[in-house]
Each structure stands twice: as structure tokens, then as C-alpha cells.
Amino acid sequence: xxxxxxPASFSLGVPPGEDRERRICDxxxxxxxANPRIVTGVVAHAGGRILLxxxxxxxxxxxxxxxxxFLELGESIEEGARREAMEEARAELVIETLLGLYSIPLIGQxxxxxxxxxxxxxxxxxxxxxxxxxxxxxxxxxxxxxxxVRWALDHYRETQGQTGFTPFGNPPGTDQxxx
Amino acid sequence: xxxxxxPASFSLGVPPGEDRERRICDxxxxxxxANPRIVTGVVAHAGGRILLxxxxxxxxxxxxxxxxxFLELGESIEEGARREAMEEARAELVIETLLGLYSIPLIGQxxxxxxxxxxxxxxxxxxxxxxxxxxxxxxxxxxxxxxxVRWALDHYRETQGQTGFTPFGNPPGTDQxxx
Numbered sequence: 493x494x495x496x497x498x499p500a501s502f503s504l505g506v507p508p509g510e511d512r513e514r515r516i517c518d519x520x521x522x523x524x525x526a527n528p529r530i531v532t533g534v535v536a537h538a539g540g541r542i543l544l545x546x547x548x549x550x551x552x553x554x555x556x557x558x559x560x561x562f563l564e565l566g567e568s569i570e571e572g573a574r575r576e577a578m579e580e581a582r583a584e585l586v587i588e589t590l591l592g593l594y595s596i597p598l599i600g601q602x603x604x605x606x607x608x609x610x611x612x613x614x615x616x617x618x619x620x621x622x623x624x625x626x627x628x629x630x631x632x633x634x635x636x637x638x639x640x641v642r643w644a645l646d647h648y649r650e651t652q653g654q655t656g657f658t659p660f661g662n663p664p665g666t667d668q669x670x671x
Numbered sequence: 672x673x674x675x676x677x678p679a680s681f682s683l684g685v686p687p688g689e690d691r692e693r694r695i696c697d698x699x700x701x702x703x704x705a706n707p708r709i710v711t712g713v714v715a716h717a718g719g720r721i722l723l724x725x726x727x728x729x730x731x732x733x734x735x736x737x738x739x740x741f742l743e744l745g746e747s748i749e750e751g752a753r754r755e756a757m758e759e760a761r762a763e764l765v766i767e768t769l770l771g772l773y774s775i776p777l778i779g780q781x782x783x784x785x786x787x788x789x790x791x792x793x794x795x796x797x798x799x800x801x802x803x804x805x806x807x808x809x810x811x812x813x814x815x816x817x818x819x820v821r822w823a824l825d826h827y828r829e830t831q832g833q834t835g836f837t838p839f840g841n842p843p844g845t846d847q848x849x850x
Binding site: 501502512517519520522524526527528529530562563564565566567568569570571589590593595597600602604655656657658659661662667 | 680681691696698699701703705706707708709741742743744745746747748749750768769772774776779781783834835836837838840841846
């Protein structure tokens with residue numbers, strides 16, 4: 493079965509001195525050390541309401557999400573979260589506390605969410621159809637883009653106004669979803 | 672200036688629809704999405720003493736470190752921490768709490784440390800010359816392998832016996848070390 497994500501020139505093999513299969517380029521010997529990637533994001537609030545973005549891109553185009561995205565080389569996790577909030581919602585943030593740390597082995601991700609305060613007026617960036625601030629009872633629960641959006645919102649609600657708590661991990665059972 | 676880590680067939684370029692340079696293979700078009708990698712590790716204790724491993728491999732061969740290593744695809748961060756402790760010190764652990772979350776942009780890493788209790792008798796794995804349990808005053812401070820080993824040990828000491836605290840981030844200033 494061929495995976496369209498894997499160029500034809502890659503084969504699986506165990507590099508010398510290692511104990512694990514990696515993708516190795518048949519032409520130049522390049523070893524593709526694929527590791528889980530970090531998604532960094534925020535539950536950002538202003539006036540007691542929470543910032544959500546309606547996605548302009550796949551996956552889950554048209555659904556609502558929290559500002560979040562892949563951490564890039566050269567930035568801290570807090571810097572990455574602030575960059576994503578700026579890119580997706582033109583939101584300037586003051587980060588308040590670490591909220592959650594979720595492992596999603598099924599898709600090779602670790603997601604890290606902060607709680608943050610918004611200090612300007614958000615507006616949609618190119619990856620968002622619209623952005624809006626929602627009171628808890630106004631959140632479009634049936635139109636959320638990803639399960640972890642719900643997890644982070646629930647953990648925000650549970651600790652609203654608090655500091656000095658241990659960040660949440662996965663809800664029970666959800667760290668066992670394997671490829 | 673050529674980087675021996677980069678095979679000759681890679682060039683830097685901005686993929687269509689993106690805003691950031693990536694390494695692209697000249698021969699097959701493979702895009703190498705390099706993102707920060709996750710190191711997962713533990714400050715593991717038994718009888719009030721802390722487990723350290725003397726490294727049998729470079730970098731920092733011969734120096735003392737905490738059990739830690741790269742998170743692999745298909746595992747949660749807690750599973751990765753337990754695997755590393757087993758590989759490096761044959762240590763079986765019960766993870767107690769999240770201790771620290773450090774960004775090290777200079778080397779493209781996010782390091783996540785847990786506090787854990789050891790439930791067997793550790794012994795050296797193939798990557799360790801020796802393993803030992805140290806009281807706080809016995810720790811070989813001048814022979815620690817990496818700065819983050821010191822950070823995690825200090826944060827362990829500061830919260831010994833506590834739960835329900837917010838994990839530590841970087842010590843002041845250390846998240847600004849850029850490539």
C-alpha cells in the first residue's frame with residue numbers, strides 16, 4: 493500500500509547503530525527522523541468571553557477552533573502560541589498560565605495550551621473565515637473542529653480565575669489512541 | 672558553508688502556498704518539515720534519593736544526566752519518559768506529576784520533565800556507563816551533562832513532596848537563546 497505523503501524514493505530501514513525503522517532516501521541516504529510534532533495554542537479571553545476562529549482551510553474548514561498551530565524552529569512554546577494567535581486572529585496576548593498538555597499518538601502530536609488575556613481587538617487572519625468572542629453558553633459546541641478544542645475549553649472552565657494548578661493531561665482514555 | 676548533516680541534494684525554498692523556507696530535495700521534491708523535537712524525561716526518586724545516569728554515548732559522554740530522550744511516534748509523553756528510564760537505567764516508574772516544560776530554541780527542542788517514583792532496582796542500559804541514586808548533597812553538580820538537568824533538579828527540590836503546583840518553565844532568560 494503506497495502512502496501519497498511518502499515520495500517513491502524512500503524505503504524503510506534501520507540505520508546503523510539504531511533499533512528502530514526510519515524512512516531512508518534510496519537516492520542520497522537522507523534519514524527522515526520523524527518525531528511527534530508540537531502544537532501550541534491558547535484559550536484566550538477578554539471580558540469573560542473566549543476567542544474562537546472559524547477555519548478557512550482544511551482540515552475541518554468552516555468549523556470553530558482555538559488559535560493553535562505547529563511550533564516552528566527558533567521559537568519558545570509561548571512565542572509560538574502568540575504567533576499563532578496573531579496569524580489566525582490578529583490577537584495580541586498576555587499569557588497567564590499553562591493550561592493543558594495533551595498527547596495524541598494517533599496523529600503524532602503533543603498539544604500544549606496556555607490561558608491568555610487578549611489586549612486588542614481581534615480580526616480574522618488569512619487562515620480564518622471569521623473570529624469571535626463567545627460566552628460559555630454561546631460556544632458553538634457542535635461545530636468545534638477538533639476534540640482537543642473541547643478538552644482545552646473544559647479545562648479552562650474548570651480553572652477559570654485560578655492559578656497554581658497542575659495543568660491537565662488527556663481526558664481519561666484519550667492518550668491510548670494509537671496509529 | 673556546508674552543513675554535513677544536510678545531504679547535498681537538499682536546497683532551501685519556500686513551498687507553494689507557504690511563507691517559510693524549508694529544505695526541499697532537488698531530486699524528488701520531498702519537503703523536510705523540520706519542527707522542534709520533544710525530549711521527555713524524569714526526575715525519578717527512591718528512598719529520598721535521585722536517579723542519575725552516566726552517559727556512555729556522545730554528546731557529553733561520561734557526564735551525568737537524568738533519564739530522558741526523544742519522544743517517538745505512537746507514544747504519549749508519559750510513555751516516552753517511562754521508555755527512556757527503562758532503556759537508560761532499567762528503571763520501572765510510577766509517574767507522579769508534571770515538573771517542568773522547557774523551551775530550548777537554540778537546539779530546536781522542547782523538554783518535558785515528570786517527577787516519578789522508582790519501583791525496582793535500576794541498572795545501566797546500553798547508553799549508560801553506570802547509574803546511581805544520589806542524595807541532594809551527593810549530586811555530582813560539576814559533572815552534569817546539560818543545563819536542563821540542573822533546571823529539572825532544582826525544580827524537583829523546590830517542590831519536593833508537593834502536588835498541585837504549576838510546572839516550571841525556563842529559568843529567567845534561558846528561553847531567548849536563539850539559533
